[in-house]
Amino acid sequence: MFYLLVQKKGEAVKLIFSKLYNEYGPQGWWPLINYSGLNTAKTGAIKEYHPLNYDLPKTRDEIYEIILGTILTQNTSWTSAKKALLNLNSLNAINPEKLLSLKDKTIKEAIRCAGFLNQKTKYIKAVTHFYISLEDIIPTRNELLNINGIGNETADSILLYAYKQPEFVVDTYTKRIFLYNGIINENDNYNRIKYLFESNLDPEFYIYNEYHALIVEHAKRYYSTKPYGEKDPLLQNINIGF
DNA sequence: AACCAGGACGTGA
DNA sequence: TCACGTCATGGT
CATH class of the missing domain: 1.10.340.30 (Hypothetical protein; domain 2)
Structure with missing residues (x-):
């Protein structure tokens, strides 16, 4: 009973990653001003994000x-x-x-x-x-x-x-998206949510990197103004069957 | 004008 | 542990 629920939450964690990645693509985090290599940035210029460069x-x-x-x-x-x-x-x-x-x-x-x-x-x-x-x-x-x-x-x-260590980052956006979609509970603390992700993803830093960045990108669009998530066109009803 | 922004700390139950 | 007030500025 509980096991099935846990399993479905795990599947949702994986499914949401692929949906977000397919929608937005690689995010190029963490942004850096004037990073080494590649072109020429002058003073004050910002290259910032660097997709697919890990x-x-x-x-x-x-x-x-x-x-x-x-x-x-x-x-x-x-x-x-x-x-x-x-x-x-x-x-x-x-x-x-x-x-x-x-x-x-x-x-x-x-x-x-x-x-x-x-x-x-x-x-x-x-x-x-x-x-x-x-x-x-x-x-x-x-x-x-x-x-x-x-x-x-x-x-x-x-x-x-x-x-570049495989440590999943949980922020307010993560809580908001996954609470709205019924995958975590109000009272789940930081480490519990972190474990939900880390136990259902390959422990690769570049996957955690993209997932967190994608969560931020998606949340900025659909989970910044109340009612959070109501206009989310991508994950709506993803929790059907729980 | 209220609310939100890629949270953490100190305090008191 | 956990809820709550506090920290400061800028944008919508």
Whole structure:
């Protein structure tokens, strides 16, 4: 009885991935300003997304840029977070040592546009000290969670997108889509939802990468204004038979 | 004018 | 564990 339900939820997880991928294609996450390789971006130019290129990030500063981005975009639109990153970039501060050489006030003004400037400045400095101490080692999830400012989603985002580790990222959009479609419950916590995905997908980082990015793309279209999901043309009635 | 944005922390049950 | 208030700014 329960087993059948679990199995159907697992099938839905797989089915929704293929539907989203067929609809939107590869998403090219995590966005990077001026990433290494390929063409020429001048200062301020943004190539940002890089579909089907799973080699990024390559450099130490590109990894660092993603870590900065995961904190800057907490409860904030990517548009705002990106502006903050561009401000930091114009200070040459998308580099851990350079960032720590800045005064708090300078950092705060640079990231003001992304909101929560006081706590995000603390968070960024904390993770930067940790990042320098790592010296090219891949951090563990618990190490990340012990840093002030890094919770479940940010830890998984860093592991998945900065370090290519197969850790599924669960965000508010994920909860919204899968709750609306009857695949999770209101009271399912972060790790339970994470397990639903990880136990039904091949543990490949590029699959988790695309799935989370596709969820965000789809949710921005149909799950941002209430009533959430009502106009979703793709997943409507996907839960029939549960 | 209220609501939302690619959340996390501190507190008190 | 878990619900709740708080953190800040920008766009719709």
